[in-house]
Each structure stands twice: as structure tokens, then as C-alpha cells.
Amino acid sequence: MTSVAIRLKELEEDELEEFIELWCERVGSGYEFVERIGKANDKGRDVIGFLTQAKHEGPWHLYQCKRKTRGSALGAPEALGELGKVFHYHSQGAYRTMPEKYVFVAPRGVTGPLQDLIFNPSDLKAALIANWDDYCAGSITQRRKIPLSPELKALIEGYEFGKVSHLSAAGLAKHPASLKALTQVLGLPPGDAPVGAAPDLLQAEEMEYIDQLRQVYGEARGTPFATADDVLADGMHGDHLREQRNRFFDATSFRLFHRDNTSVEALVEFEAEVHHGVVDVYRLPYGTRLERVGAVMRHASTMTCAIKGKLARIPVRQGMCHHLANEGLMKWIP
Incomplete structure (x- = not known):
């Protein structure tokens, strides 16, 4: 799996989003359907797994793909900026519910400080509030700065940050849900199909x-x-x-x-x-x-x-x- 992980780190942005879209379709999380947005004005969403037909009015999972340059892991400043987008656009009514799962897909991994924040959800919540002006206010939209309003602060304080996690290339490479994506995006040969045997009774x-x-x-x-x-x-x-x-x-x-x-x-x-x-x-x-x-x-x-x-x-x-x-x-x- 080492060479597969290396190739995953080299994926372009569109390829990474396509990979995660296929991965979500196979991951077995009970998604009603999967939607890939991943473009300008995506409102902080690259790939979405909707768990019901209610879509954004019901439970959903968000996969934020962060392709970094060689040797560069995803750091806390950029991650906090992406999280800020979700709270802002939720407050603006772009989606009625917050994601039940938020996953940073970072093939090159995350930095130590960001990992510490993700592993300590209360610290991640506090860091988003404390660093809003530095990492979120100016990065959510280019048209204007978004201040940390009382409404936004209340949304952040009410969210369970244990729902935030991350996936690296190593984790994707060995995950069974990656088989289709590895074949279609990376062009790797598929694995062996399980051997089938006839049941005793005629079907x-x-x-x-x-x-x-x-x-x-x-x-x-x-x-x-x-x-x-x-x-x-x-x-x-x-x-x-x-x-x-x-x-x-x-x-x-x-x-x-x-x-x-x-x-x-x-x-x-x-x-x-x-x-x-x-x-x-x-x-x-x-x-x-x-x-x-x-x-x-x-x-x-x-x-x-x-x-x-x-x-x-x-x-x-x-x-x-x-x-x-x-x-x-x-x-x-x-």
C-alpha cells in the first residue's frame, strides 16, 4: 500500500474530489446519495454524503478535500478557515443543518498542532473562536470580511467538534471502500473477486x-x-x-x-x-x-x-x- 499512498498524494484537486466521491459511494455509511460540488462558491463543501432524501434539511456528512504541495501537510490556519465557512454559510441558510460528520481529506496528512486540536474537540472549538479574526474573517469570501457575530459564536459553541476528523493517503489506500476509486482514478488493476460457490438448492x-x-x-x-x-x-x-x-x-x-x-x-x-x-x-x-x-x-x-x-x-x-x-x-x- 506504500506506493498507492504515494500516488494518492500526487492527485490533482479534481482527481482527489473524484476519488472521494467514488469512495463515499462505496464506504457503506448508508448514504442515500453522494453529491460532488468542489468548485468556486462551493460554500465550504467538496463532497457531500446525504443520509436521507431530506438532503441539507436532514443529516449529512461533509468531506473537505485539501490537496497540498509536495511535503506540505494541512495546518491549523487553513483548516480553521474551512471550518469557519461551514458555520457562516449555515448561518446564511445555504444548508439548514450542520454536518453530522466533517472530514478533512488531506492525502499528505495534517500538522501536529492540527492533529492535537482534532483529537481534543473542546480545544478545536476554542481555537476557532479565538482565531476567527486571523484565519476566518478574511478567507470566507473575497467580497468582505466576516466578523464573529454573536450568532456565529453561538453556533460554534453549540456544535460537537468531536464530529471533525481527518483522512490521510495511508488511511485511504488501505480502506476497502477505495477499490473502485483506485481502479478508476489511479488506473490500478482491481483485486481478486471472492470465490463463489453454488448453494445446495437450485436458484x-x-x-x-x-x-x-x-x-x-x-x-x-x-x-x-x-x-x-x-x-x-x-x-x-x-x-x-x-x-x-x-x-x-x-x-x-x-x-x-x-x-x-x-x-x-x-x-x-x-x-x-x-x-x-x-x-x-x-x-x-x-x-x-x-x-x-x-x-x-x-x-x-x-x-x-x-x-x-x-x-x-x-x-x-x-x-x-x-x-x-x-x-x-x-x-x-x-
């Missing part, structure tokens, strides 16, 4: 290709199988069908992982690559349809299909062929 989602294979096995045996359960109980074809089910669900796990952590577009490209890789083998003449299934499985095992540079394991490539059959693109019973 509705697999019944299309299972029924096709039921007919394939019946043709090979010379007498039809009435149900898929009859195939599974058969001494010759039962184990073969169990292998196909495991491959199908391994490919299902692969699909879900890359849909959530890579991109839908990359997954579509991968599935098309599998299809184009096996379809010519599928179309060859065979003595039985079971021979066709076997030939396609063998060929799929030799292909070098990858997603974002990451080679898919053999059962995934094979299982994807059953998904193609399931979806009618390459049926085992044409």
Missing part, C-alpha cells in the same frame, strides 16, 4: 442454463431427464452439473465484485471478450451438444481474458459461458 437465477444442460445430458444419455434434480442424482452426469453450477456462481461473484469495485463498463467489455473468445468454438459441428459444452469449457480455460489488466481465474471464464447461455447469447440448446 431461480440459474434455471435457464440449468434447464438447457438438463436437455444436453438427456441427449447424451439417450433418455431425457425430467428435472435438474434427477441430473444431480445421476452417477454419470451429476458431478459434471455440480461443477458447472460452481463455475456459474464463481462468475456471479466476479460480476458483483467488479460491478461494485471496478466499473460496469469494464465488466461489459470483459463479458464481450469472453463471448468473442469462445463463440467460434461454440459454432463448430459436434457429435453431441455435451461435446460442444466440453469444448467451450476447455477453450475458455485457455483464454487470457482480463478486466483492467487483471486475468480472470479459469472457473470465472468458464462460468461466464453459462451466463451467456442463461441470457440467451450462446445457448447450449440452440
Whole structure:
């Protein structure tokens, strides 16, 4: 993760905001939706995670991205200035509620004095009030200075500063919610999808290709199988069908992982690559349809299909062929 953290420190402002937007979509905080603002007149907000449809009239989290130059950590003066914006714009009605969580995203870290303030919330509150004239009054807007009015002071005194935290490059690099952002923003290859295994009971989602294979096995045996359960109980074809089910669900796990952590577009490209890789083998003449299934499985095992540079394991490539059959693109019973 060290090299990943280094690359995170080099992100430009727009890239960092995009990274955090993707990170928020995957972080598992129960966000109803995520909004990226991060531009001039953002009123102190770069990326927002809304927890309800009430948006700014309900609970929300704020992620303030602070990209610094090489070797420069986020310091207390700039951090206090950003906090001041939130209280000011809240007082002006830009958002009806204050954020339930305020996170400084500082890839290069925070200075020791700022860390001490964040770790001691009452000190952070006192520092914002004491240093308002120096760090906030002139930095909130270029049009005029914003004095610490009694209203603003009351808002600050009533806020729980334990809600303020920070994220560094090291923390982002090892966080599981970063996988999609690392792939899309940094172009890193995705990790390995968890291995999928077939449940004991047949599932509705697999019944299309299972029924096709039921007919394939019946043709090979010379007498039809009435149900898929009859195939599974058969001494010759039962184990073969169990292998196909495991491959199908391994490919299902692969699909879900890359849909959530890579991109839908990359997954579509991968599935098309599998299809184009096996379809010519599928179309060859065979003595039985079971021979066709076997030939396609063998060929799929030799292909070098990858997603974002990451080679898919053999059962995934094979299982994807059953998904193609399931979806009618390459049926085992044409």
C-alpha cells in the first residue's frame, strides 16, 4: 500500500474530489446519495454524503478535500478557515443543518498542532473562536470580511467538534471502500473477486442454463431427464452439473465484485471478450451438444481474458459461458 499512498498524494484537486466521491459511494455509511460540488462558491463543501432524501434539511456528512504541495501537510490556519465557512454559510441558510460528520481529506496528512486540536474537540472549538479574526474573517469570501457575530459564536459553541476528523493517503489506500476509486482514478488493476460457490438448492437465477444442460445430458444419455434434480442424482452426469453450477456462481461473484469495485463498463467489455473468445468454438459441428459444452469449457480455460489488466481465474471464464447461455447469447440448446 506504500506506493498507492504515494500516488494518492500526487492527485490533482479534481482527481482527489473524484476519488472521494467514488469512495463515499462505496464506504457503506448508508448514504442515500453522494453529491460532488468542489468548485468556486462551493460554500465550504467538496463532497457531500446525504443520509436521507431530506438532503441539507436532514443529516449529512461533509468531506473537505485539501490537496497540498509536495511535503506540505494541512495546518491549523487553513483548516480553521474551512471550518469557519461551514458555520457562516449555515448561518446564511445555504444548508439548514450542520454536518453530522466533517472530514478533512488531506492525502499528505495534517500538522501536529492540527492533529492535537482534532483529537481534543473542546480545544478545536476554542481555537476557532479565538482565531476567527486571523484565519476566518478574511478567507470566507473575497467580497468582505466576516466578523464573529454573536450568532456565529453561538453556533460554534453549540456544535460537537468531536464530529471533525481527518483522512490521510495511508488511511485511504488501505480502506476497502477505495477499490473502485483506485481502479478508476489511479488506473490500478482491481483485486481478486471472492470465490463463489453454488448453494445446495437450485436458484431461480440459474434455471435457464440449468434447464438447457438438463436437455444436453438427456441427449447424451439417450433418455431425457425430467428435472435438474434427477441430473444431480445421476452417477454419470451429476458431478459434471455440480461443477458447472460452481463455475456459474464463481462468475456471479466476479460480476458483483467488479460491478461494485471496478466499473460496469469494464465488466461489459470483459463479458464481450469472453463471448468473442469462445463463440467460434461454440459454432463448430459436434457429435453431441455435451461435446460442444466440453469444448467451450476447455477453450475458455485457455483464454487470457482480463478486466483492467487483471486475468480472470479459469472457473470465472468458464462460468461466464453459462451466463451467456442463461441470457440467451450462446445457448447450449440452440
